[in-house]
Amino acid sequence: MIILDGKKTSSDIKDEITQEVLQLKKDGRKTPHLAAIIVGNDGASRTYVGAKVKACNRVGFHSTLVELSSDTSEKELLSKIEELNNNNEIDGFIVQLPLPKHIDEQKILMAVDPNKDVDGFHPTNVGKMALNLPTFISATPYGILELLDRYHVETSGKHVVVIGRSHIVGSPMSILLSQKRKVGNATVTITHSRTQNLTEITLKADIIIAALGIPEFLTASMVKDNVTIIDVGITRVEDSSKKNGYRLLGDVAFDEVSKKASFITPVPGGVGPMTIAMLLKNTLLASKMNN
């Protein structure tokens, strides 16, 4: 059994990007610049955004954090987005989600210039992804493709079962892995809350992407020997034995499933750390494209 080590892989990717940025600077080209907009004081969101800014510093990108108060109006946010769209210094930017309830999230995502949409959430970029055209693939699916690639997990002709149909993970994963691409050419089954006989389906899977958000949902009896497991779930569960009072669980019962698996991502330290690395990769791409 081989652990798909997202922490190490993510660190490798950041090192590669650091080298590329040094080269860009040496060549007198523009230093990539990522901006992030955060609205309000949600603790988890601030932590995520903070980690993104820190990652920019590590690889030598410029970064800008735009902090707006929780009572910012939709109109004000749209005007800030327009400002970033028109600012040639900024290569790419993200709007940290979730947004306060009085703001229409979809409207905001649609306002981001697709050429600066390094989160890959704009419909135009989702459409390009679905059409297998060059674009920004959103961080979680992109990170999964990259992990499978770097560990040489064969996907061509394999049967992938995706559990969960979210727009962020399940749906794009099912689209990407079925396409003609390096990590792709798989037979893909997408399953969700309405699926009947799920176990019958997962038992056939060569690769399982678990992205439903129910801790330890996937158990050993649901998988065959030598399966590859990508665990996208991450749920805080109370645990009084831990100093901080909780532990993090994935959608997979790791201890038992890992005994049958060929490859498996841990939680934490699997898919999670990959996302920021892929955001940086998209920003680097945006910078090269636009300059």
Added chain:
Amino acid sequence: MIILDGKKTSSDIKDEITQEVLQLKKDGRKTPHLAAIIVGNDGASRTYVGAKVKACNRVGFHSTLVELSSDTSEKELLSKIEELNNNNEIDGFIVQLPLPKHIDEQKILMAVDPNKDVDGFHPTNVGKMALNLPTFISATPYGILELLDRYHVETSGKHVVVIGRSHIVGSPMSILLSQKRKVGNATVTITHSRTQNLTEITLKADIIIAALGIPEFLTASMVKDNVTIIDVGITRVEDSSKKNGYRLLGDVAFDEVSKKASFITPVPGGVGPMTIAMLLKNTLLASKMNN
């Protein structure tokens, strides 16, 4: 066994649209207007476009046919598209495919204003479809959803197997049928040329969408009893016994598969006739949206 009669259903839809157009006129609202651009003299393309214009006449739409010679440059075509984008009289328009080889098809499709893209081929509309947002769903997938709906074929919780991963049919069908929508909520497996053990997979299917373009590929031994079959294939095969020298075959061996099926589309007269009806529905939607 029930035949999913696309000819009749398409005719019903056209009657419904005719009624809506009469009502729009009565209300003093704008008459929907579809334009079609055709480049060159391909016989099949001219037949298709001709059928679309005829269908517009039948339901009371205005129509405009823009005929360009086969040596039209990409730039000239782009400028014609720009003209239609800016013409408020035109509610929606299509560019008949395929285009001559010196023209970049993707570039052309990207130039169409997404709000007038009644073919649903622009990445923005493909992305909206993938995100389950309101948009123009392209005619073939939309027609299949409509057929399943009007014949009350249950899809929720059913296992759909899609054969073929084209951007026009296989890929969007697999996305749409897995979504939370009236005709949707299915467990969907997308298969293609790289799929191994296809028969093992199709034997589990409650619904099969065959869209690979190989005549009579799907045989009775590949399906279970009471399956629903949607046959998207249409291939001309030489047949000297026919007056015109050929007959049309689908991707399904109709005679033998129909004996096991609950529902099945014939070829011709199944999915094919639905596409023009759905193009008209999209044009009606565009006209209501933009006026």
